[in-house]
Structure formats: structure tokens, C-alpha cells
Amino acid sequence: MARSNEPILWALFSAGGMLAALFLPVIVFLLWIAGPLGWVTPPSYVTLAALAHHPLTRLFLFGLAGLTFYHWAHRFRYTLYDGLQLYHLNQLIAVLTYGLATALTLAAGLLLAFGV
Amino acid sequence: MGKALNPDYTPFHPKWYRRRIPIFWWLRKRAYVKFIARELTSPFAAYAALLLLIQVWALASGAVTYSRFMSLLARGPVILWHAFVLLCLLFHSITWLNLAPKALVLRLGKKRLPDWTVRVAHYAAWFAVSAFTAWILIGTG
Numbered sequence: 001m002a003r004s005n006e007p008i009l010w011a012l013f014s015a016g017g018m019l020a021a022l023f024l025p026v027i028v029f030l031l032w033i034a035g036p037l038g039w040v041t042p043p044s045y046v047t048l049a050a051l052a053h054h055p056l057t058r059l060f061l062f063g064l065a066g067l068t069f070y071h072w073a074h075r076f077r078y079t080l081y082d083g084l085q086l087y088h089l090n091q092l093i094a095v096l097t098y099g100l101a102t103a104l105t106l107a108a109g110l111l112l113a114f115g116v
Numbered sequence: 117m118g119k120a121l122n123p124d125y126t127p128f129h130p131k132w133y134r135r136r137i138p139i140f141w142w143l144r145k146r147a148y149v150k151f152i153a154r155e156l157t158s159p160f161a162a163y164a165a166l167l168l169l170i171q172v173w174a175l176a177s178g179a180v181t182y183s184r185f186m187s188l189l190a191r192g193p194v195i196l197w198h199a200f201v202l203l204c205l206l207f208h209s210i211t212w213l214n215l216a217p218k219a220l221v222l223r224l225g226k227k228r229l230p231d232w233t234v235r236v237a238h239y240a241a242w243f244a245v246s247a248f249t250a251w252i253l254i255g256t257g
Contacts, residue, residue: 021209026246036190072162
């Protein structure tokens with residue numbers, strides 16, 4: 001019997017779902033809502049640039065972004081599959097979703113390793 | 117090899133009986149709508165991760181690019197859009213953490229810990245992570 005990739009994909013989905021659930025709401029609220037509205041003093045350019053440059057931050061952002069992309073890929077794949085009943089396009093959908101997640105993760109890796 | 121006389125014939129495979137289900141089957145019940153809504157939170161999570169990377173890229177491109185990026189974020193429609201994104205992400209967090217006891221079964225000796233302990237632990241972790249992230253982002257000056 002062929003070995004299935006499903007456990008690996010599920011692990012990535014699950015880890016990404018957990019990181020997104022724990023970290024994303026506070027980040028979206030502070031950086032893109034409360035900051036621009038003036039409810040909190042947004043971090044200055046210098047502070048944020050120094051934070052983004054720190055190796056631990058870059059490692060964290062790579063994990064958060066990459067795993068969230070794979071979380072999206074897995075969940076969105078099954079949303080299309082079950083929700084829209086696209087059983088005949090299963091393979092194409094899998095290639096597109098996991099492929100896009102992989103491309104975005106690679107781009108994130110390049111940006112965080114060399115661009116910051 | 118000639119063509120099969122019966123076009124529906126597949127070797128070693130009986131023809132399946134499948135009832136056709138309409139595309140919008142999930143609009144029939146509230147629970148189904150909630151299920152699909154939960155599944156559709158994932159593009160918003162991916163969007164937030166992507167925008168975070170774009171913000172890092174803007175930071176690395178210098179103060180001028182960064183201030184242009186920030187003034188784009190401060191526009192009314194963009195803030196409204198991000199409020200909607202936040203709602204979707206909160207829905208993801210709540211539904212995700214509520215399912216944690218189904219995925220994680222903790223045992224103390226031979227006794228299984230009740231679901232609510234696992235759920236409370238996850239919500240506490242959410243609170244701690246949010247407080248720590250807020251402190252890193254806006255508490256350190």
C-alpha cells in the first residue's frame with residue numbers, strides 16, 4: 001500500500017491552526033486597527049525595524065507565516081472538496097493549494113533570511 | 117484494442133451510485149453554515165500572515181516606504197476591512213480552541229481529565245500569548 005502524506009499535511013494544518021488562533025488576533029488588532037486609529041501608540045519605525053531584525057523574531061515569523069499558509073492550504077482544499085463537491089478536481093486542487101503554500105513559505109524564508 | 121461498447125464501463129470497477137448533492141447543500145441548516153464559515157476563516161488567516169510579511173518587507177525597505185505603507189493602513193476602508201478580518205480570526209480562534217479537548221485527551225493516572233480543563237488551559241494560553249505579544253509590540257516603547 002502506498003504511504004499517505006495525510007498525517008504530515010494534517011500536522012502542518014494543525015500546527016498552523018494553533019499558531020494562527022493564538023497569535024493572529026492580537027497582531028491584527030494592535031498593528032492594523034488600534035494603532036492606525038490611535039487607540040494605542042503604534043511602535044515606532046526604529047523599534048519595529050529592530051524587532052523585525054532580531055533572529056528570534058525572524059524565526060518566529062517564518063514558523064507563523066509558513067504554518068499558517070499550510071493551514072490555509074489544507075483547510076481550503078477540503079472546503080472546495082466538500083463544500084463545492086469538486087471530487088473530480090481533487091488532484092488539481094491539492095497541487096494548487098499546497099503548491100501556493102509552498103511558494104509563499106519559500107518567499108517568506110528568502111525575505112526573512114536575506115531581506116531584513 | 118477497440119473502444120469499449122459501453123462507454124460507462126470501467127475495468128474492475130462497478131459503476132458507483134452517487135446521489136447528486138447541490139453545491140449549496142450547506143445552506144440548509146445553521147450548523148452546516150457555521151461549519152462552512154469556520155472552514156472559510158483560513159483565507160483570512162493566510163491574508164494576515166501575508167500582510168505581516170509585507171509589513172516586514174516595508175520595514176526593511178526604509179522609513180519612507182514604511183510610512184507610506186502605514187498611511188495606506190490608516191485609510192478608513194482598510195481599517196474596516198481589517199475589522200472584518202479580525203472578526204473572522206476571532207471566530208477561527210474560538211472554534212479552534214473549543215475543539216482542543218477533542219484532539220487532546222489528557223490522563224492523570226487512569227482518569228481522563230474533563231474536557232473543560234483542556235479548554236480552560238487553551239484559553240489561558242491564548243490570553244498569555246496575546247498579553248506577551250502586546251507587550252512586545254507596544255509595551256517596550
